[in-house]
Amino acid sequence: MAIDWDRRTCARRGHVTYAPLEPGLRVRLHAETALGSAWRCLRCGDFALGEPHGSGPADEAPLVPRGAVLRDLFVLRFLAVERAVRGVFIVLAAVAVWKFSNSQDAVRRLFDEYLDVLRPVFRHFHYDLDHSPVVDTLRNTFGYRHQTLLLVAALLLAYALVELVEAVGLWYARRWAEYLTVVATAAFLPLEIYELTERVSWLKIATLVLNVLAVLYILLTKRLFGLRGGHRAFEAERRSASLLEVEESASVPPEAEEVPAPR
Template structure:
Protein backbone atom coordinates (compact mmCIF):
# COMPACT_ATOMS: atom_id res chain seq x y z
CA UNK A 1 0.00 0.00 0.00
CA UNK A 2 2.12 2.89 -1.29
CA UNK A 3 1.00 6.51 -0.98
CA UNK A 4 2.54 9.85 -2.02
CA UNK A 5 1.60 12.52 0.56
CA UNK A 6 1.35 16.13 -0.62
CA UNK A 7 3.56 17.17 2.30
CA UNK A 8 7.06 17.42 0.85
CA UNK A 9 8.86 16.37 4.03
CA UNK A 10 6.80 13.19 4.41
CA UNK A 11 7.03 12.38 0.72
CA UNK A 12 10.83 12.72 0.83
CA UNK A 13 11.04 10.29 3.72
CA UNK A 14 8.77 7.76 2.01
CA UNK A 15 10.67 7.55 -1.30
CA UNK A 16 14.13 6.48 -2.28
CA UNK A 17 16.13 6.52 -5.50
CA UNK A 18 17.48 3.16 -6.66
CA UNK A 19 19.29 1.95 -9.76
CA UNK A 20 15.98 0.42 -10.88
CA UNK A 21 14.06 3.67 -10.36
CA UNK A 22 12.10 5.41 -7.62
CA UNK A 23 10.81 3.16 -4.83
CA UNK A 24 8.08 4.03 -2.29
CA UNK A 25 7.67 2.64 1.20
CA UNK A 26 4.63 0.44 1.81
CA UNK A 27 2.45 1.84 4.61
CA UNK A 28 1.51 -1.67 5.69
CA UNK A 29 4.81 -3.59 5.83
CA UNK A 30 7.49 -0.90 5.47
CA UNK A 31 9.16 -2.47 2.44
CA UNK A 32 10.06 -0.40 -0.61
CA UNK A 33 8.31 -1.03 -3.93
CA UNK A 34 9.60 0.05 -7.33
CA UNK A 35 7.25 2.23 -9.40
CA UNK A 36 4.63 4.89 -8.95
CA UNK A 37 2.65 4.87 -5.67
CA UNK A 38 -0.86 3.45 -5.71
CA UNK A 39 -2.35 6.64 -4.27
CA UNK A 40 -1.59 10.17 -3.32
CA UNK A 41 -2.96 13.31 -1.66
CA UNK A 42 -2.95 14.94 1.78
CA UNK A 43 -1.43 12.80 4.51
CA UNK A 44 -4.65 12.85 6.52
CA UNK A 45 -6.50 11.38 3.53
CA UNK A 46 -4.23 8.34 3.31
CA UNK A 47 -6.10 5.03 3.57
CA UNK A 48 -6.57 3.58 7.04
CA UNK A 49 -5.05 0.13 6.86
CA UNK A 50 -6.79 -2.80 8.51
CA UNK A 51 -4.49 -3.42 11.44
CA UNK A 52 -4.71 -2.75 15.13
CA UNK A 53 -8.03 -1.22 16.14
CA UNK A 54 -9.20 -0.87 12.52
CA UNK A 55 -8.61 -4.59 11.97
CA UNK A 56 -10.49 -5.51 15.17
CA UNK A 57 -13.45 -3.34 14.16
CA UNK A 58 -13.51 -4.90 10.70
CA UNK A 59 -13.49 -8.41 12.18
CA UNK A 60 -16.43 -7.62 14.47
CA UNK A 61 -18.45 -6.06 11.65
CA UNK A 62 -17.79 -8.97 9.31
CA UNK A 63 -18.74 -11.51 11.98
CA UNK A 64 -22.03 -9.65 12.36
CA UNK A 65 -22.37 -9.62 8.57
CA UNK A 66 -21.92 -13.40 8.39
CA UNK A 67 -24.54 -13.90 11.10
CA UNK A 68 -26.97 -11.74 9.13
CA UNK A 69 -26.29 -13.57 5.87
CA UNK A 70 -26.72 -17.00 7.49
CA UNK A 71 -30.01 -15.81 8.99
CA UNK A 72 -31.11 -14.60 5.55
CA UNK A 73 -30.44 -18.04 4.03
CA UNK A 74 -32.50 -19.71 6.76
CA UNK A 75 -35.38 -17.27 6.24
CA UNK A 76 -35.38 -17.94 2.50
CA UNK A 77 -35.46 -21.69 3.11
CA UNK A 78 -38.35 -21.31 5.56
CA UNK A 79 -40.25 -19.11 3.11
CA UNK A 80 -39.70 -21.62 0.32
CA UNK A 81 -40.89 -24.47 2.55
CA UNK A 82 -44.04 -22.51 3.44
CA UNK A 83 -44.82 -22.01 -0.24
CA UNK A 84 -44.40 -25.72 -0.86
CA UNK A 85 -46.70 -26.60 2.05
CA UNK A 86 -49.20 -24.06 0.79
CA UNK A 87 -49.63 -26.01 -2.44
CA UNK A 88 -49.86 -29.35 -0.64
CA UNK A 89 -51.44 -28.43 2.67
CA UNK A 90 -53.25 -31.77 3.06
CA UNK A 91 -50.01 -33.71 2.67
CA UNK A 92 -48.27 -31.39 5.15
CA UNK A 93 -51.04 -31.91 7.72
CA UNK A 94 -50.87 -35.69 7.28
CA UNK A 95 -47.06 -35.67 7.59
CA UNK A 96 -47.22 -33.58 10.76
CA UNK A 97 -49.89 -35.79 12.33
CA UNK A 98 -47.74 -38.89 11.69
CA UNK A 99 -44.36 -37.33 12.56
CA UNK A 100 -45.35 -35.91 15.94
CA UNK A 101 -46.25 -39.26 17.60
CA UNK A 102 -43.17 -40.87 16.03
CA UNK A 103 -40.93 -38.22 17.58
CA UNK A 104 -42.32 -38.59 21.12
CA UNK A 105 -40.08 -41.54 22.19
CA UNK A 106 -36.96 -39.57 21.30
CA UNK A 107 -38.41 -36.46 22.95
CA UNK A 108 -39.04 -38.44 26.16
CA UNK A 109 -35.41 -39.56 26.22
CA UNK A 110 -34.30 -35.94 25.83
CA UNK A 111 -36.87 -34.80 28.41
CA UNK A 112 -38.70 -32.62 25.88
CA UNK A 113 -42.43 -31.96 26.20
CA UNK A 114 -43.68 -31.76 22.62
CA UNK A 115 -47.25 -31.01 23.70
CA UNK A 116 -46.20 -27.73 25.33
CA UNK A 117 -43.32 -26.91 23.00
CA UNK A 118 -43.75 -23.40 21.49
CA UNK A 119 -42.00 -24.56 18.31
CA UNK A 120 -44.48 -27.41 17.82
CA UNK A 121 -47.35 -25.04 18.59
CA UNK A 122 -46.17 -22.55 15.99
CA UNK A 123 -45.72 -25.32 13.42
CA UNK A 124 -49.21 -26.65 14.11
CA UNK A 125 -50.74 -23.20 13.67
CA UNK A 126 -48.71 -22.63 10.53
CA UNK A 127 -49.64 -25.92 8.87
CA UNK A 128 -53.34 -25.53 9.59
CA UNK A 129 -53.40 -21.91 8.44
CA UNK A 130 -55.33 -20.84 5.34
CA UNK A 131 -53.31 -20.80 2.06
CA UNK A 132 -53.71 -17.01 1.69
CA UNK A 133 -52.24 -16.48 5.13
CA UNK A 134 -49.38 -18.84 4.33
CA UNK A 135 -48.60 -16.80 1.23
CA UNK A 136 -48.46 -13.63 3.34
CA UNK A 137 -46.16 -15.31 5.86
CA UNK A 138 -43.84 -16.46 3.04
CA UNK A 139 -43.70 -12.93 1.61
CA UNK A 140 -42.84 -11.54 5.04
CA UNK A 141 -40.08 -14.14 5.38
CA UNK A 142 -38.58 -13.13 2.04
CA UNK A 143 -38.85 -9.44 2.97
CA UNK A 144 -37.10 -10.02 6.29
CA UNK A 145 -34.41 -12.01 4.47
CA UNK A 146 -33.85 -9.07 2.11
CA UNK A 147 -33.32 -6.79 5.12
CA UNK A 148 -30.78 -9.24 6.52
CA UNK A 149 -28.94 -9.36 3.19
CA UNK A 150 -28.77 -5.55 3.05
CA UNK A 151 -27.39 -5.48 6.59
CA UNK A 152 -24.86 -8.20 5.83
CA UNK A 153 -23.59 -6.59 2.63
CA UNK A 154 -23.26 -3.14 4.21
CA UNK A 155 -21.42 -4.49 7.25
CA UNK A 156 -19.15 -6.78 5.21
CA UNK A 157 -18.11 -3.90 2.95
CA UNK A 158 -17.50 -1.75 6.07
CA UNK A 159 -19.82 0.97 4.76
CA UNK A 160 -21.18 3.64 7.10
CA UNK A 161 -24.66 3.34 5.58
CA UNK A 162 -24.52 -0.36 6.46
CA UNK A 163 -23.82 0.48 10.09
CA UNK A 164 -26.79 2.87 10.24
CA UNK A 165 -29.04 0.38 8.44
CA UNK A 166 -28.01 -2.45 10.76
CA UNK A 167 -28.74 -0.39 13.89
CA UNK A 168 -32.17 0.76 12.68
CA UNK A 169 -33.26 -2.64 11.32
CA UNK A 170 -32.06 -4.52 14.39
CA UNK A 171 -33.66 -2.06 16.81
CA UNK A 172 -37.04 -2.35 15.09
CA UNK A 173 -37.22 -6.08 15.83
CA UNK A 174 -35.94 -5.91 19.43
CA UNK A 175 -39.46 -5.42 20.93
CA UNK A 176 -40.63 -8.55 19.10
CA UNK A 177 -37.72 -10.56 20.51
CA UNK A 178 -38.50 -9.32 24.02
CA UNK A 179 -42.18 -10.26 23.56
CA UNK A 180 -41.15 -13.77 22.48
CA UNK A 181 -39.21 -14.14 25.73
CA UNK A 182 -42.31 -13.25 27.73
CA UNK A 183 -44.07 -16.19 26.08
CA UNK A 184 -41.30 -18.73 26.56
CA UNK A 185 -37.65 -18.37 27.58
CA UNK A 186 -35.09 -20.43 25.66
CA UNK A 187 -31.32 -20.15 25.49
CA UNK A 188 -31.54 -19.56 21.74
CA UNK A 189 -33.88 -16.59 22.16
CA UNK A 190 -31.81 -15.14 24.99
CA UNK A 191 -28.60 -15.49 22.96
CA UNK A 192 -30.19 -13.90 19.87
CA UNK A 193 -31.48 -10.96 21.92
CA UNK A 194 -28.09 -10.49 23.62
CA UNK A 195 -26.26 -10.53 20.26
CA UNK A 196 -28.62 -7.98 18.73
CA UNK A 197 -28.51 -5.61 21.72
CA UNK A 198 -24.73 -5.93 21.84
CA UNK A 199 -24.48 -5.21 18.11
CA UNK A 200 -26.61 -2.07 18.42
CA UNK A 201 -24.66 -0.73 21.41
CA UNK A 202 -21.31 -1.52 19.78
CA UNK A 203 -22.16 0.10 16.44
CA UNK A 204 -23.65 3.24 17.99
CA UNK A 205 -20.78 3.74 20.45
CA UNK A 206 -17.74 2.70 18.40
CA UNK A 207 -18.89 4.23 15.10
CA UNK A 208 -20.33 7.39 16.73
CA UNK A 209 -23.72 6.97 15.05
CA UNK A 210 -26.67 9.34 15.57
CA UNK A 211 -24.46 12.04 17.10
CA UNK A 212 -23.10 9.84 19.90
CA UNK A 213 -19.59 10.81 21.08
CA UNK A 214 -19.36 13.71 18.68
CA UNK A 215 -21.16 12.05 15.78
CA UNK A 216 -19.99 12.00 12.19
CA UNK A 217 -17.60 14.94 12.58
CA UNK A 218 -15.71 13.22 15.40
CA UNK A 219 -15.69 9.95 13.48
CA UNK A 220 -14.16 11.61 10.41
CA UNK A 221 -11.61 13.46 12.55
CA UNK A 222 -10.60 10.18 14.19
CA UNK A 223 -10.34 8.47 10.79
CA UNK A 224 -8.23 11.27 9.32
CA UNK A 225 -6.00 11.25 12.39
CA UNK A 226 -5.49 7.52 11.97
CA UNK A 227 -4.60 8.04 8.30
CA UNK A 228 -2.05 10.72 9.22
CA UNK A 229 -0.56 8.44 11.84
CA UNK A 230 -0.17 5.71 9.19
CA UNK A 231 1.91 8.02 7.03
CA UNK A 232 3.87 9.42 9.99
CA UNK A 233 4.67 5.93 11.21
CA UNK A 234 5.84 4.78 7.80
CA UNK A 235 7.90 7.96 7.29
CA UNK A 236 9.43 7.90 10.77
CA UNK A 237 12.08 5.39 9.69
CA UNK A 238 14.57 7.19 7.44
CA UNK A 239 15.12 5.23 4.22
CA UNK A 240 18.57 3.71 4.02
CA UNK A 241 20.56 3.90 0.83
CA UNK A 242 20.11 0.55 -0.96
CA UNK A 243 23.34 -1.35 -1.42
CA UNK A 244 24.56 -2.30 -4.87
CA UNK A 245 23.43 -5.90 -4.54
CA UNK A 246 19.99 -4.71 -3.37
CA UNK A 247 19.72 -2.55 -6.48
CA UNK A 248 20.38 -5.61 -8.60
CA UNK A 249 17.67 -7.51 -6.75
CA UNK A 250 15.20 -4.67 -7.26
CA UNK A 251 15.85 -4.36 -11.00
CA UNK A 252 13.79 -7.43 -12.02
CA UNK A 253 10.92 -6.15 -9.81
CA UNK A 254 10.82 -2.91 -11.80
CA UNK A 255 9.84 -4.86 -14.90
CA UNK A 256 6.87 -6.42 -13.19
CA UNK A 257 5.42 -3.06 -12.06
CA UNK A 258 4.29 -1.87 -8.63
CA UNK A 259 3.13 -4.31 -5.98
CA UNK A 260 2.41 -4.06 -2.30
Protein backbone atom coordinates in the same frame (compact mmCIF):
# COMPACT_ATOMS: atom_id res chain seq x y z
CA MET B 1 -1.27 -11.08 23.28
CA ALA B 2 -2.72 -8.16 21.29
CA ILE B 3 -3.46 -8.73 17.63
CA ASP B 4 -1.44 -6.61 15.21
CA TRP B 5 -4.28 -5.94 12.77
CA ASP B 6 -2.04 -3.90 10.44
CA ARG B 7 0.64 -6.53 9.83
CA ARG B 8 -1.97 -9.30 9.84
CA THR B 9 -3.82 -7.59 6.99
CA CYS B 10 -0.64 -6.75 5.08
CA ALA B 11 0.43 -10.41 5.31
CA ARG B 12 -2.82 -11.42 3.59
CA ARG B 13 -3.37 -8.57 1.14
CA GLY B 14 0.05 -7.03 0.70
CA HIS B 15 1.41 -3.58 1.52
CA VAL B 16 -0.01 -0.24 0.36
CA THR B 17 2.69 2.30 -0.55
CA TYR B 18 2.42 5.91 -1.69
CA ALA B 19 4.98 8.44 -2.93
CA PRO B 20 4.05 11.99 -1.86
CA LEU B 21 5.10 14.89 -4.09
CA GLU B 22 6.43 16.98 -1.18
CA PRO B 23 10.26 16.56 -1.40
CA GLY B 24 10.97 16.44 2.34
CA LEU B 25 8.19 13.97 3.07
CA ARG B 26 9.06 11.90 0.00
CA VAL B 27 12.68 11.50 1.12
CA ARG B 28 11.64 10.29 4.56
CA LEU B 29 9.18 7.72 3.15
CA HIS B 30 11.68 6.35 0.65
CA ALA B 31 14.78 4.21 1.16
CA GLU B 32 17.36 2.74 -1.20
CA THR B 33 18.48 -0.79 -0.42
CA ALA B 34 20.83 -3.31 -2.04
CA LEU B 35 17.73 -4.93 -3.57
CA GLY B 36 16.24 -1.70 -4.90
CA SER B 37 13.89 1.08 -3.84
CA ALA B 38 11.60 0.61 -0.83
CA TRP B 39 8.61 2.65 0.33
CA ARG B 40 6.93 2.80 3.72
CA CYS B 41 3.57 1.02 3.88
CA LEU B 42 0.63 3.27 4.78
CA ARG B 43 -0.96 0.47 6.79
CA CYS B 44 1.76 -1.19 8.87
CA GLY B 45 4.61 1.34 8.51
CA ASP B 46 7.16 -1.23 7.28
CA PHE B 47 9.27 -0.66 4.18
CA ALA B 48 8.26 -2.66 1.09
CA LEU B 49 10.45 -3.21 -1.96
CA GLY B 50 9.23 -2.07 -5.34
CA GLU B 51 7.59 0.93 -6.97
CA PRO B 52 4.91 2.76 -4.95
CA HIS B 53 1.28 1.92 -5.67
CA GLY B 54 0.41 5.59 -6.04
CA SER B 55 1.83 9.10 -6.07
CA GLY B 56 0.56 12.62 -5.45
CA PRO B 57 0.11 15.26 -2.75
CA ALA B 58 0.20 13.96 0.82
CA ASP B 59 -3.36 15.13 1.52
CA GLU B 60 -4.57 12.96 -1.36
CA ALA B 61 -3.00 9.77 -0.03
CA PRO B 62 -5.52 6.87 0.12
CA LEU B 63 -7.39 6.39 3.39
CA VAL B 64 -6.05 2.96 4.23
CA PRO B 65 -7.85 1.38 7.22
CA ARG B 66 -5.42 0.63 10.02
CA GLY B 67 -5.32 0.08 13.77
CA ALA B 68 -8.71 0.46 15.47
CA VAL B 69 -10.38 1.28 12.15
CA LEU B 70 -9.14 -2.03 10.70
CA ARG B 71 -10.36 -3.90 13.81
CA ASP B 72 -13.79 -2.30 13.46
CA LEU B 73 -13.92 -3.41 9.83
CA PHE B 74 -13.20 -7.00 10.92
CA VAL B 75 -16.06 -6.86 13.43
CA LEU B 76 -18.43 -5.41 10.82
CA ARG B 77 -17.60 -8.22 8.42
CA PHE B 78 -18.21 -10.80 11.14
CA LEU B 79 -21.66 -9.25 11.66
CA ALA B 80 -22.15 -9.22 7.88
CA VAL B 81 -21.52 -12.98 7.66
CA GLU B 82 -23.90 -13.59 10.58
CA ARG B 83 -26.61 -11.50 8.84
CA ALA B 84 -26.05 -13.29 5.55
CA VAL B 85 -26.37 -16.75 7.13
CA ARG B 86 -29.49 -15.68 8.99
CA GLY B 87 -30.97 -14.22 5.81
CA VAL B 88 -30.41 -17.45 3.87
CA PHE B 89 -32.13 -19.52 6.58
CA ILE B 90 -35.09 -17.13 6.63
CA VAL B 91 -35.41 -17.43 2.85
CA LEU B 92 -35.47 -21.23 3.21
CA ALA B 93 -38.15 -20.90 5.90
CA ALA B 94 -40.23 -18.65 3.63
CA VAL B 95 -39.96 -21.15 0.77
CA ALA B 96 -41.01 -23.97 3.11
CA VAL B 97 -44.08 -22.00 4.28
CA TRP B 98 -45.01 -21.19 0.67
CA LYS B 99 -44.72 -24.84 -0.40
CA PHE B 100 -46.71 -25.92 2.65
CA SER B 101 -49.47 -23.42 1.79
CA ASN B 102 -49.82 -24.98 -1.69
CA SER B 103 -50.01 -28.58 -0.42
CA GLN B 104 -51.58 -28.08 2.99
CA ASP B 105 -54.22 -30.82 2.63
CA ALA B 106 -51.70 -33.40 1.40
CA VAL B 107 -49.33 -32.62 4.29
CA ARG B 108 -52.22 -32.88 6.79
CA ARG B 109 -53.21 -36.32 5.45
CA LEU B 110 -49.59 -37.49 5.58
CA PHE B 111 -49.29 -36.18 9.14
CA ASP B 112 -52.45 -38.04 10.23
CA GLU B 113 -51.18 -41.26 8.64
CA TYR B 114 -47.86 -41.06 10.48
CA LEU B 115 -49.67 -40.16 13.68
CA ASP B 116 -51.82 -43.30 13.42
CA VAL B 117 -48.67 -45.39 13.01
CA LEU B 118 -46.79 -43.74 15.88
CA ARG B 119 -49.68 -43.54 18.34
CA PRO B 120 -49.43 -47.20 19.55
CA VAL B 121 -45.65 -46.93 19.87
CA PHE B 122 -45.84 -43.84 22.08
CA ARG B 123 -48.74 -45.30 24.04
CA HIS B 124 -46.43 -48.20 24.93
CA PHE B 125 -44.16 -45.65 26.61
CA HIS B 126 -47.16 -44.02 28.34
CA TYR B 127 -47.04 -40.91 26.18
CA ASP B 128 -50.28 -39.52 24.79
CA LEU B 129 -49.57 -38.03 21.36
CA ASP B 130 -53.10 -36.63 21.05
CA HIS B 131 -52.41 -34.23 23.92
CA SER B 132 -48.80 -33.44 23.03
CA PRO B 133 -47.99 -29.68 22.79
CA VAL B 134 -45.95 -30.32 19.63
CA VAL B 135 -48.79 -32.20 17.94
CA ASP B 136 -51.29 -29.51 18.99
CA THR B 137 -49.05 -26.82 17.49
CA LEU B 138 -48.78 -28.71 14.20
CA ARG B 139 -52.55 -29.24 14.09
CA ASN B 140 -53.12 -25.54 14.66
CA THR B 141 -50.75 -24.81 11.79
CA PHE B 142 -52.86 -26.98 9.50
CA GLY B 143 -55.82 -24.80 10.40
CA TYR B 144 -54.24 -21.64 9.03
CA ARG B 145 -55.80 -20.24 5.89
CA HIS B 146 -53.91 -20.35 2.61
CA GLN B 147 -53.82 -16.53 2.40
CA THR B 148 -52.47 -16.29 5.94
CA LEU B 149 -49.60 -18.64 5.12
CA LEU B 150 -48.80 -16.67 1.97
CA LEU B 151 -48.68 -13.49 4.06
CA VAL B 152 -46.30 -15.19 6.52
CA ALA B 153 -44.06 -16.28 3.62
CA ALA B 154 -44.04 -12.73 2.21
CA LEU B 155 -43.14 -11.22 5.60
CA LEU B 156 -40.33 -13.75 6.01
CA LEU B 157 -38.97 -12.85 2.58
CA ALA B 158 -39.10 -9.13 3.44
CA TYR B 159 -37.23 -9.81 6.68
CA ALA B 160 -34.66 -11.91 4.83
CA LEU B 161 -34.17 -9.10 2.29
CA VAL B 162 -33.42 -6.65 5.10
CA GLU B 163 -30.88 -9.07 6.59
CA LEU B 164 -29.15 -9.63 3.24
CA VAL B 165 -29.02 -5.89 2.48
CA GLU B 166 -27.49 -5.35 5.92
CA ALA B 167 -24.93 -8.05 5.20
CA VAL B 168 -23.79 -6.48 1.92
CA GLY B 169 -23.66 -2.97 3.38
CA LEU B 170 -21.77 -4.04 6.50
CA TRP B 171 -19.25 -6.02 4.45
CA TYR B 172 -18.35 -2.87 2.52
CA ALA B 173 -18.57 -0.70 5.68
CA ARG B 174 -21.30 1.56 4.31
CA ARG B 175 -22.61 4.06 6.84
CA TRP B 176 -26.23 3.65 5.72
CA ALA B 177 -25.92 -0.07 6.49
CA GLU B 178 -24.71 0.70 10.00
CA TYR B 179 -27.80 2.87 10.58
CA LEU B 180 -30.05 0.19 9.06
CA THR B 181 -28.50 -2.52 11.23
CA VAL B 182 -28.92 -0.51 14.43
CA VAL B 183 -32.53 0.46 13.70
CA ALA B 184 -33.64 -2.97 12.43
CA THR B 185 -31.88 -4.90 15.21
CA ALA B 186 -33.15 -2.60 17.96
CA ALA B 187 -36.70 -2.86 16.61
CA PHE B 188 -36.71 -6.64 17.12
CA LEU B 189 -35.16 -6.58 20.62
CA PRO B 190 -38.56 -6.26 22.42
CA LEU B 191 -39.83 -9.31 20.49
CA GLU B 192 -36.75 -11.32 21.44
CA ILE B 193 -37.21 -10.35 25.11
CA TYR B 194 -40.88 -11.35 24.94
CA GLU B 195 -39.94 -14.75 23.47
CA LEU B 196 -37.62 -15.31 26.43
CA THR B 197 -40.53 -14.73 28.82
CA GLU B 198 -42.45 -17.45 26.98
CA ARG B 199 -39.64 -19.99 26.84
CA VAL B 200 -35.98 -19.70 27.77
CA SER B 201 -33.27 -21.33 25.63
CA TRP B 202 -29.55 -20.81 25.29
CA LEU B 203 -29.94 -20.02 21.58
CA LYS B 204 -32.42 -17.22 22.31
CA ILE B 205 -30.21 -15.82 25.06
CA ALA B 206 -27.12 -15.92 22.83
CA THR B 207 -29.02 -14.23 19.98
CA LEU B 208 -30.31 -11.48 22.27
CA VAL B 209 -26.86 -10.83 23.77
CA LEU B 210 -25.22 -10.74 20.32
CA ASN B 211 -27.80 -8.29 18.98
CA VAL B 212 -27.52 -5.98 22.01
CA LEU B 213 -23.71 -5.97 21.77
CA ALA B 214 -23.88 -5.35 18.02
CA VAL B 215 -26.18 -2.34 18.49
CA LEU B 216 -24.01 -0.83 21.22
CA TYR B 217 -20.76 -1.50 19.37
CA ILE B 218 -21.89 0.06 16.09
CA LEU B 219 -23.53 3.01 17.86
CA LEU B 220 -20.40 3.91 19.81
CA THR B 221 -17.57 3.02 17.45
CA LYS B 222 -19.26 4.49 14.36
CA ARG B 223 -20.58 7.53 16.28
CA LEU B 224 -24.11 7.18 14.90
CA PHE B 225 -26.96 9.60 15.65
CA GLY B 226 -24.48 12.27 16.76
CA LEU B 227 -22.88 10.18 19.50
CA ARG B 228 -19.25 11.01 20.39
CA GLY B 229 -19.11 13.87 17.90
CA GLY B 230 -21.11 12.21 15.14
CA HIS B 231 -20.12 11.77 11.51
CA ARG B 232 -17.63 14.65 11.50
CA ALA B 233 -15.65 13.15 14.39
CA PHE B 234 -15.80 9.72 12.73
CA GLU B 235 -14.36 11.04 9.47
CA ALA B 236 -11.68 12.96 11.38
CA GLU B 237 -10.72 9.75 13.18
CA ARG B 238 -10.45 7.84 9.90
CA ARG B 239 -8.36 10.57 8.30
CA SER B 240 -6.01 10.88 11.25
CA ALA B 241 -5.53 7.11 11.33
CA SER B 242 -4.23 7.24 7.76
CA LEU B 243 -2.54 10.59 7.03
CA LEU B 244 -1.21 11.06 10.54
CA GLU B 245 0.50 7.69 10.21
CA VAL B 246 2.27 8.93 7.06
CA GLU B 247 3.46 12.08 8.83
CA GLU B 248 4.45 10.29 12.05
CA SER B 249 6.32 7.58 10.18
CA ALA B 250 8.12 10.20 8.11
CA SER B 251 9.10 12.26 11.15
CA VAL B 252 11.71 9.66 12.10
CA PRO B 253 14.35 8.98 9.42
CA PRO B 254 14.98 5.29 8.74
CA GLU B 255 18.63 5.73 9.80
CA ALA B 256 17.53 6.89 13.25
CA GLU B 257 15.57 3.70 13.79
CA GLU B 258 18.71 1.61 13.30
CA VAL B 259 20.89 3.53 15.77
CA PRO B 260 21.03 1.59 19.08
CA ALA B 261 20.19 3.45 22.25
CA PRO B 262 23.22 4.42 24.38
CA ARG B 263 23.91 2.20 27.32
